[in-house]
Amino acid sequence: MTSRLISANLLLGLAPIALVIAAWQGLVSFGFAPATLLPPPGYVFSRLLQQLVSWTFQQEIAATLVRLFAGFAIAVVLGVSIGIAAAANPAINAVVRPIVRVLAPLPKVALYPALLLLLGFGHGSKIALVTADALFPILLSTYYGASTVEQKLIWSAMAAGTSRYEILFRVILPAAMPSILTGCRIGLVISCIVVFLAEMITSTDGLGHALVTAARTFQAVDMFVPLITISLLGLILNALLGAVRSYLLRGFPEA
Template identity: 75%
Template sequence: MNQERINSVLLGITPIVLFIALWQSLISFGFAPTSLLPPPGAVFGKLAKDFFNGDFLHDIAATLIRLFAGFGIAVVVGVFIGLAAAVSPAVNAVVKPLVRVLAPIPKIALYPALLLILGFDHASKITLVTADALFPILLSTYYGASMVEQKLIWSAMAAGTPRWQILFKVVLPAAMPSILTGCRIGLVISCIVVFLAEMITSTDGLGHMLVQAARTFQTVDMFVPLIMISMLGLILNSLLHWLRSYLLRGFPEV
C-alpha cells in the first residue's frame, strides 16, 4: 500500500522534473536565448528574492483581496439563489431562463462595461470575479439541492422540524458535497479571472506585473507572477480540499 503510494507520487513528480530539465537544457544547449527563455534557476531565484520585496507583496495582496471578495460574494449569492431555485417553483421559473442566458456568456467580455460603470478600481474586478465564479456555484448548489433524498426531508419533518427550518437543517447540509464541488470550480475560475482582469487594465496585482514585465521585455519577471498564481491556486485548492474533508467527514466517498 505504502509502496504503491510512493510509486504514484514519484510518477507524478517525474513530468514536473522532466519539464524543468527540458527547460534548462533548451538554454544549456543553446536552443533558446536567455532573453526569450530565462533559465529556471533565475526565475525561481527571482521569485524567492521578490518575497522580501514590498512591491511584490503589495501586488499579491491586491490580487488576493479581489480574489477573496469576488469569490466570497459568489459563494453567498450562488448558494442562496441555488437553494431558492431548488425549493421554490416561482423562483425556479425566473432563475432558470436567466441562468440559461447568462451562464454561457463569456463574462470577460463584460469587463469593459464594468470598467465604464464601476470605474477602474477594485469594484469592477471584484464584480467580474463574482460574475464568473457565480454560475458554477449556483448550478451545483441547485443540482445538489434538487437531488436531496425526499425521505431525508420526510424524516426531519416527522421529527418535528418546521418547514422553514428544513432548508437549513436538511437541504443545505445534504447538498454540501455538490456545493463544495461548485466552490472548487469557482475558486479556480476566480484565480484565472482576477489575473486576466489585472492584465487587461490595472495598476497593481500579479496580472499587472506580468504585463509590465512584457512591455519592458523582462522575461524573468514575466514568469514570476505566472508561477505565483499557480502556487496560490494550489494553496487555496488544498485549503478547500481540507475544509471539504472536514465538512464532509460523514459522507460516503469524498
C-alpha cells in the same frame, strides 16, 4: 505495501514535472532558446523567492488577494442562496432557470469593458468580474445538490416535526454540502484566473499588472514570476478548501 504503491505513483507523477523542467533547462543550456526569451528555471525560481520577500511584490499579491476574496465571497453568498431558493421554490425556479441558461455560457470577460464604464477602473470592476465568473459554477452545483436531496430524508425530518423553513437549513443545505463545496472549489480556481486576467487587461497594481509591466520591458524572468505566483496561490487555496471540505464532510461517504 500500499504505501509503497503510493510512493511509486508519486515518483511516476513527479517524472513528467521533472522532465518539463529538465527540457526547459536543456533548451537554454544547449542554446536553442536565448536566455532573454527563456530564462533558465533556476534563475526564475531564485527570482521568485527574491520577489516573494520583497515589500513591493507583496503589495501586488495583497491587491490581487483582496479582489480575489471579495469577488469570491460575494459569489458564494449569491450562488448558494439563489441555488437553494431555486431548488426549494418552483416560482423562483421558473424565473432563475432560463436566466441562468442564458447567462452561464456567456463569456463574462466580455462584460469587463461595461463593468469598467459603470464601476470605474478600481477594485469595483474587477471584483464584479470575479463574482460574475465564479457565481455560476457555485450556483449550478448548489442547485444540483439541493434538488437531488433524497426525498425520504426530507420526509424523515418532517415526520420528526421539523418545520418547512427549518428543513431548508437543517436538511437541504447540509445534504447539498458536498456538491456546494465542489462548486466552490471550481469557483475559487476560476476566481484566481479571472482576477489575474482582469489585472492584465487594465490595472495599476496586482500580479497581472506585474506581468504586463514586465512584458512591456521584455523582462522575461519577471513575466514568469507573477504567473507562477498566481498558480501557486491557486494550488494553495485549492488545497485549503480541500481541507475545509474534508473537515465539513467527515460524515459523508467518500467525500
